[in-house]
Amino acid sequence: MRNIVLTLSYDGTDFCGWQRQDGSDAGKSVRTVQAVLEEALEKLHGSHITLYGSGRTDSGVHALSQAANFFSPIDSIPIEKYPLIINNMLPCDVRVMSAACADEKFNARYSATSRVYRYCMFASGTPPAHLARYVWPLFRMPDLQKLNKIAACLSGELDCASFAASGDESLSTNRYIESARFFSEQVFPYGSLVVFEIEANAFLWKMVRTICGTLLQLEKKGAPDDALKKIIEEKDRRKAGITAPPQGLFLHEVKFDGKRRHA
Numbered sequence: 001m002r003n004i005v006l007t008l009s010y011d012g013t014d015f016c017g018w019q020r021q022d023g024s025d026a027g028k029s030v031r032t033v034q035a036v037l038e039e040a041l042e043k044l045h046g047s048h049i050t051l052y053g054s055g056r057t058d059s060g061v062h063a064l065s066q067a068a069n070f071f072s073p074i075d076s077i078p079i080e081k082y083p084l085i086i087n088n089m090l091p092c093d094v095r096v097m098s099a100a101c102a103d104e105k106f107n108a109r110y111s112a113t114s115r116v117y118r119y120c121m122f123a124s125g126t127p128p129a130h131l132a133r134y135v136w137p138l139f140r141m142p143d144l145q146k147l148n149k150i151a152a153c154l155s156g157e158l159d160c161a162s163f164a165a166s167g168d169e170s171l172s173t174n175r176y177i178e179s180a181r182f183f184s185e186q187v188f189p190y191g192s193l194v195v196f197e198i199e200a201n202a203f204l205w206k207m208v209r210t211i212c213g214t215l216l217q218l219e220k221k222g223a224p225d226d227a228l229k230k231i232i233e234e235k236d237r238r239k240a241g242i243t244a245p246p247q248g249l250f251l252h253e254v255k256f257d258g259k260r261r262h263a
Helices: 033-045 078-086 142-152 205-219 229-233
Strands: 002-010 062-072 095-102 113-124 156-159 172-189 191-200 250-255
Touching: 002 033, 002 078, 033 062, 033 078, 033 095, 078 095, 078 142, 095 229, 113 205, 142 172, 142 205, 142 229, 172 205
Parallel strands: 062 250
Antiparallel strands: 002 062, 002 095, 113 191, 113 250, 156 172, 172 191
């Protein structure tokens, strides 16, 4: 029995998030990334295969490098052949980028030491058609230096209750944030992307989007540099700002070689 780790990318636009959902909505099946992948793995193996993801991305959220593992009773397929074989069974909006064998104790969720998310915004008017599904149009260039000053408090173990969506079922709202920053990239010849990147041991439901939306609002109104720190200290979602829309968010990387943080 091999423990196989897949690196995945997907366009989350037409998915109801990562996690498989039982039941249906108004008679329609709920399409999720995990369910689509498990259907392909079942075709390959002839029996149900459970896939364990490193994190549960929400509806409309994308991934460049999601990690997931499953246990395969098939030993005859060379590991390097898995991406091609599985991709032939998948829709075009989800791809297996690589496959590798792992120790039997490896679990994509519990073995991960941190996750890196990037939120992408388009700062130069109307985004071109090929980017529209993947950015939040700002129609202005924000002050990145100001944004990074306000975001400087996003470091270390923090109680992130102010950024947790109603209905979050996490036992603790404490998270360990490794880093958070804004930077810009030129999308020649169309204009500029503004990117918010944040790395932490784990995230609350809609946490990244709420932090990003809050920071943009604080920067726009010229709030003092300690404004976000005060919001964090309040531990009250009502004190934070808007939740940015899902289409700009990407699970950019999952790391397994860092220090385990339990916050």
